[in-house]
Structures are given as structure tokens and as C-alpha cells.
Amino acid sequence: MKILITGAGGFIGQFLAREFLKDPSNQLVLTDIVNLAVPKGSLNPQNAKLVKADLSQDQSVITKDLSAVYLFHGIMSSGSESNFDLGLRVNLFTTLRILEAIRQVAPGIRVIYASSEAVYGRPYPEIITEDIIPTPEGSYGAQKLMCEVLINDMTRKGFIDGLSLRLPTISVRPGSPTAAATSFVSGIIREPVQGKECVVPIKDRSFPSWVCSPKTLIVNLIHALALPSDALPSHKRAINAPGLLVTIQDMMDALAKVCGEDKLLHIKEVEDPELGKILHSFAWKFNNKLALSLGFRPDTSFENAVRDYVEFLEFEKNPS
Template identity: 75%
Template sequence: MKILITGAGGFIGQFLARKLLEDPSHTLVLTDVIECPIPKGSANPKNATVVKADLLADQSVITSDLNAIYMFHGIMSAGSEANFDLGLKVNLEATKILLETIRQRCPGIRVIFSSSQAVYGRPFPDTITEDVFPTPEGSYGAQKLMCEILINDMTRKGYIDGLSLRFPTISVRPGKPTAAASSFISGIIREPLEGKECVVPVKDRSFPSWVCSPKTLINNLVHALTLPRDCLPSHKRTVNAPGLLATVQDMMDALAKVGGEDKLKYIKEVDDEDLGKILYSWAWKFDNKLALGLGYKPDTSFEQAVRDYVEFMDEQKALAQV
């Protein structure tokens, strides 16, 4: 398959590209507004092409020979809230332009859109299912929801074969902290393991998050390529990706178990009123029956997610020395 990944410079795009390049039959086009690399350690790096492009102005990466597209471009939650106009341009307008271009140049192909649990707002029922009506409390969730609806309608019309996967908070993310309100959920592990401080913007250690490891998310994104067109109704193409519940205390316990008790000294707990408004507006208990029925897989534990991260970082350090 020839597959395009937008926002390919981000860690999810890089992880996915590396996974897809394990299959020598795949060719990839990786695009981002910045220069993005072909992931280190890729099995078939020659099968990937990198294109730097601003998708609002340049849609040349949409070609008639594409078989599938993953849409990962976007401005994260806190960034979208702080800059409403930029969030609209990148998260909504760029997606709309790309979908219209796909309709014209390569109609009917599989489009996998990265949505978010941020589409849900309070009051929450005891458990979130796909039948719960989404009422986002932030600009990021609102923009994601608008894209979901457009993808549903364009799939119903036969213009694309769309699937929207609502991501849990992904942890543990490698790299630097992001503009996401949830950034600390990776930072609480990543920074202390490197001997750096992480600021946790809530003092309540029982604060819950619905999370998923990068490894599990990538496997589920690859699985989405294989689902038949009729796996869901043509006008309901959204699925809550499997996750698991982890509190701040759970995360600290996993850090201590994997990295050592001494790493806990790098965690600074504060009450950030602005970030708290976003964080407390997110749901944290989901019924993933639909996703599991479609063959998506859940994580086993947050501790395992931390161990996966340590293994990945060790591998990256080894590759850097080659």
C-alpha cells in the first residue's frame, strides 16, 4: 500500500511510520510543516519519502495512487485553547481542505483520523460509550468533533472510507513536553527518569486519566487499515480507542517500581487553575466494547507502558551510537 501520514514529524507519526515500514510492501509519504525524519531503526527506510508542506496552502501530497491516509496534523489541547484562530486553521480548516482534495484526487480511500476523548464534556455519565452525546468543553475537542462529523458525512456519501479513532491520553510519550494540557501524564515518567523536574498541575493524587501506551495505540492504528468498509454504519465512523484508568498515584507508583523511589523527588505538585479547567473537563471511564469487538486491543497495565518506554529509549540510545 502507498500510505500518507500527515503530521508525521510528531511522535505518533514517527512511531507509526516505523511500524508500517516493517512491511516491505508498504511505501510511505511523510509530511509535516517542519522537516521530519525517517524514523531511526526503520526496517525499510528507502520505502519512505519526506515532504515538507503547509497543508493549508499545499495539497500536492494528495495523489491519485494513494491507498490510505493517516491524519495526525494538529495543534494540541492547551495550544488550541490559547490560540483559537490557529486551532481552527490547523485542526479544522486544514482537515476540511485535505478531505475535499482526497474526494477529488483519490476518492473512496481509507482515511484514519486522530480524534480525541476531549470531545466529551461534563456532566459525565458513570461510563462513556459511543452512544453518549459529545459536548466538548474546549476548543480542541470542538474542532475534533467537527472533523468527525465531516468524515462521517463524506463516508456516507462514498467520497472517502473514513474511520475516526478517539485517542485516550498517550503515555509515555518520548521527546520534549508538548502544548497539551495532558503533557504531564508523560512528563511524570519521562522527566524524572532523565533526572529532570516535572510539574504536575493538580495536587490531587487520585486525579484519574484514561490512558494508552504508544505501542498499543500504534498496533491499533495499523489494525484500522485492515477493517472492512462495512465494519461500521456509513454515517457512524467513530470509535473510542481502548484505554485504561491511571491516577497520578498509579503513575508515581509505576515510576518508583520501574525507575526507583529516588525518582519521585523530581515530581513537583501544584494547582494550576487554567490547566485544571481543561483537565477536569475530560472523561476518565470508558466502555470500549465496540472497539474490542472490532479487534482493537487494550494495554495490560500502566507499569507495562513505562517498561515499554524504557525499552524504547534504550533502543534509541543504542541506535545513536551506531
């Protein structure tokens, strides 16, 4: 297969590319607005083509021989909220241009769009499923929802074969802190493990988050590629990807159990009203019956996510 991954400089794109490159029959096109490298430790690195491009201006990476596209480019939640014009340009307008290029150049191919639980807004029902009408409270969620609607319609028309995966907060996310309001959900593990301070913007340790580990996310993204086109109605292509409910206390307990009580000394709790406003707008009570019925996989525990991250750090030191 020949697969295009946008936003491929991010950790999701890098993890997914490394997994796809295990199969020598796969050809990848990795594109981002920043300089790229083939993921460290990849098998068959010669099968990855790296393209630095501004997809809002240049859609030449869309070619007629593509088999599938993963859309990961974007401006995160707090970044979209603080800079409306940038979020609109990257999250909405660029996605629309890419989808139109696919329609013109490579119609009918599978398109997997990384949407978000941020499409939901208060008041929440007791349990959230895909039957609940999304009413986003932030610009990020609104932009994601608009792209979802177009993907639904373009799939109904046969222009693409689209799926929108509404992703939970991914933890433990490697790398540096991001412009996501939920960045601390990874930082609460990532920074202390490396002897760095993490500032948690909410003092309430019972605050809940709906999370998914990177390892499980990659399994589900690959599963989405093989999902039969008729598994969902052609006009309803959004799926709430499986998640795991954890509180700040749960995350701290997992950190202490896996990495030692001393790591908790690197956590600083400081109430941030602006970030808190965004964080409290996110949903956290989901029933993933649709995703599970389609074969998507759930995480089993947050402790395993912490162990996965520790293993990732060891891999980074010696990827061979």
C-alpha cells in the same frame, strides 16, 4: 500499499512509519510543516518519501495512487484553547482541505483520523460509550468533533472510507513536553527517568486519566487500516479507542516500582487553575465494548507502559 501520514514529525507518525517500513512492500509519504527525517532504526528507509509542506495551502501530497491516509497533524488542547485562530486553522480548516483533496483526487480510500476523548464534556454519565452525544467543553474537542461529522458524511456519500479514532491520552510519550493540558501524564514518567523535573499541575493524587501506551496505540492504528468498511454504519464512523484508567498516584507508584523510589524526587506538584479547568473537563470512565468487539487491543497495565518507555530510551541509544 502507499500510505500518507500527515503530522509525521510527531511521535505517533514516527512510530507508525517505523512499523510500516518493516514491510518492504509499503511505500510511505511522510509530511509535516517542519523538517522531517526517516524514523531512526527504520527498515527499508528508501521506501519513505519526506515532504515538508503547509497542508493548509498545499495539498499536492494527495495523489491518485494513495491507498490510505493517516491524519495526525494538529494543535494540542491547551494550544488550541489559548490560540483559537491557530487551532481553527490547523485542526479544522486544514483537515477540511485535505479531505476535499482526497475526495477530488483519490476518492474512496481509507482515511484514519486521530480524534480525541476531548469531544466529550460534562456532565458525564456513569459510563461513556459511543452512544453518548459528544458535547466538548474546549476548542480542541469542538474542532475534532466537527471533523468527525464531516468524515461521517463523506463516508456515507462514498467520497472516503473514513474512521475516527477518539484517542486516550498517550503515555509515555517520548520527546519534549507538548502544548497538551495532559502533557504531565507522560512527563511524570519521562522527565524523572532522565533526571529532570516534572511539574504536575494538580495536587490531587487521586485525579484520574484515561491513557494508552504508544505500543498499543500503534497496534490499534494498524488494525484500523484493515477494518472492513462495513464494520460500522456508513454515517457513524467514530470509535473510542481502548484506554486504561490510572490516577496520579498509580503513575507515581509505577515509576517507583520500575525505575526506583529516587525518581519521585523529580516530581513537583503545583496547582495550576487554568490547566486544571481543562483537565477536569476530560472524561475518564469509558466502556470500550465497541472497539473490543472490532478487534482493537487494550493495555494491560501502566507499569508495562513505563517499561516500554525505558526500552525506547535504550533503543534510541542503539537503534541498530
